[in-house]
Amino acid sequence: MRSLIVALAFLTRLPMPRLATDAGDFARAVRLYPAAGIAIGLLVAGAGWLGARVDPWLGALAATVLWVWATGALHLDGLGDLADGLGAAHGDRTRLLAVMRDPHIGSFGVTTIVLQLAAKLVLLHLILPAGWLALIAIPAAARLGPLVWARFLPPLRDSGLGASIAGAITLPILAIWGALLAAACVLLPPLAATPLLIALLGWWMHHRIGGVTGDVHGAGIELIETGLLLAVALQAAR
DSSP states (O other): OOOHHHHHHHHOOOOOOOOOOOHHHHHHHHHHHHHHHHHHHHHHHHHHHHHHHHHHTHHHHHHHHHHHHHHHHHHHHHHHHHHHHHHHHTTTTHHHHHHHHHHHOHHHHHHHHHEEEEHHHHHHHHTTTTTTTHHHHHHHHHHHHHHHHHHHBBBBSSSSSHHHHTTTHHHHHHHHHHHHHHHHHHHOOGHHHHHHHHHHHHHHHHIISSSSSSHHHHEEEEEEHHHHHHHHHHHOOO
């Protein structure tokens, strides 16, 4: 329960009991990131379903706003930082990390965040109101990504979130979540795209960036969420 509280407190804006935590607590909490994703998904799906009873666009807007609020824009911030770093680094990994650490956001980051929110808004409109079950599952499935990347990719910094969780994920933990994902695919076949998206992003992170940081994990979550929304929208269009 302690690990779940830490995961929810870190990944969401939901009110949680205040606990004294250390790097070990955060490392153990990463194992329950998908469970925290379910809580986010329930909020997103509920807002989308209620709004879509008036109009699908209103449902899409409500779901998008709740998605940003529920996560505190944490992963969007990582996506923006990564975009700024890649845009300014020109292949220099030292400069990439320096730009990502800068608290200010640049034009690459702003543009990427705007495009990400626009993509989610349009895709949510395409799948609502019938896709509320998918909206519960997608944030959970996307948060499997950091578990895999933490297990198989090196952290780019000696300290920070990426480094603290590097040794916390074991193969049995991945197997358990993999089995749960496979079961969910029976009800929601588009979720079968999750392993492919995780693998493709992991390959790109390794070859383009060289490893992971907390920002890279957050950016990956955002991209997988959008990819899964697209998969659900494509199935709904058939």
